[in-house]
């Protein structure tokens with residue numbers, strides 16, 4: 001088994017007998033994303049390297065151009081993500097977009113894409129902004145014009161949960177005051193990426209076969225039941241009361257009735273970009289091999305809405321936490337961003353409430369957010385399953401064939417921190433994004449690339465910018481006494497997190 005890559009002339013990370021590289025996942029003091037990317041640093045002159053999980057060979061892509069090729073032009077060779085989540089044991093997660101495969105994925109992606117267009121995001125933005133603005137007013141009252149010390153991951157995940165509850169379900173919650181409301185508690189359990197759920201998620205990614213064999217589930221049973229019940233009650237209520245609101249449930253009900261299909265909105269083109277990092281839109285044909293469309297049942301709508309909590313809140317919270325950290329330790333960057341926000345506020349009717357278009361125009365805000373996503377990619381690696389044999393040429397002219405069924409890992413974080421693409425890569429420097437023609441676009445992939453890229457990039461960018469806008473309108477962010485500088489990462493979390501928290505002091509601006 002272990003001569004697999006030698007025979008194919010592919011450099012590979014030497015496996016520990018029986019365990020392969022899995023040993024390193026569980027025995028080292030390194031984050032799973034860094035363990036998975038080890039070959040990237042060991043073999044700088046190849047487009048791909050090999051590794052073993054237990055005794056199964058898998059690949060690691062080194063060349064961002066190859067990733068792009070696999071994800072766009074040669075998409076039909078790499079149509080799926082690798083996880084094997086069972087519909088029986090994880091009825092919601094297995095139906096959510098990241099984990100679906102084949103015809104179900106095509107159908108869901110084609111439907112959901114209609115809910116994430118620029119014009120839909122702009123309509124939704126008013127709900128997002130209202131939720132953020134109300135939360136910020138409560139925070140201002142809470143501070144009583146005095147500096148307050150806060151752990152920002154907790155704060156941002158509360159704000160994120162409240163915003164997502166509003167834009168997904170039309171449910172207004174206030175997790176700052178009502179700290180143990182059910183939407184927040186269940187949302188936290190849903191999106192948990194540390195402890196046992198994080199471990200299971202890791203196993204589902206690095207050893208999908210074993211995960212399937214052990215019949216494991218990731219989500220807690222009570223979380224499945226909560227969301228299934230919440231969404232079907234919500235749908236019935238809307239149907240009875242003919243309720244219309246620009247949120248996801250409403251859009252997904254329209255998708256179900258095929259009301260959005262082919263809807264052309266002349267607003268879409270100018271609204272399509274939420275900033276430099278916005279993931280490109282690709283058209284996906286939603287019909288199956290027999291030319292049929294699947295139905296959108298209640299459980300599919302539930303899975304879609306729940307997946308926004310699962311995939312969207314932790315990641316956007318991570319972006320906000322690291323942006324706040326960098327602003328706190330780089331006061332001159334913070335001052336420049338604050339000046340841009342103040343200038344934008346002068347142009348607003350009420351001097352307070354940003355619009356989608358105002359945020360779209362803020363150049364320095366976009367530079368700060370883009371650089372945060374580069375330096376601290378919330379999603380440090382993604383993957384593909386090879387669905388059809390694939391042959392390509394390596395740098396040295398040799399042909400390599402990836403066989404159907406093998407898993408391929410893509411080290412997004414390693415691309416972002418490679419000095420070949422980004423000189424002095426550990427330095428936080430928004431100026432890199434001042435001249436966008438200088439950015440090596442293939443290597444800048446915070447939202448992945450191709451047909452399976454992040455569907456929520458516009459929402460994430462607008463949400464992060466909106467929260468930063470309100471935060472810096474009201475507070476200066478300073479390092480708190482409990483903050484560790486430089487930040488120490490939590491190597492045990494499946495996501496990107498600070499080991500000792502994001503402790504900051506928020507100083508009211510009184511403007």
Ligand code: HEM
Pocket residue numbers: 071081097098099109307308309311312313315316319377378379382383445446447448449450451452453454455456457459460
């Ligand atoms: C800063 C925040 C976010 C980051 C950095 C991020 C990053 C990513 C990445 C890297 C992927 C995999 C792409 C690939 O395999 O090529 C992905 C997929 C996905 N993301 Fe995000 N994401 C964020 C926020 C969101 C939000 C807010 C939502 C939904 C509301 C969302 C929904 C999804 C979904 C559904 C997929 C799977 C797409 C598919 O398989 O077709 N993400 N995201």
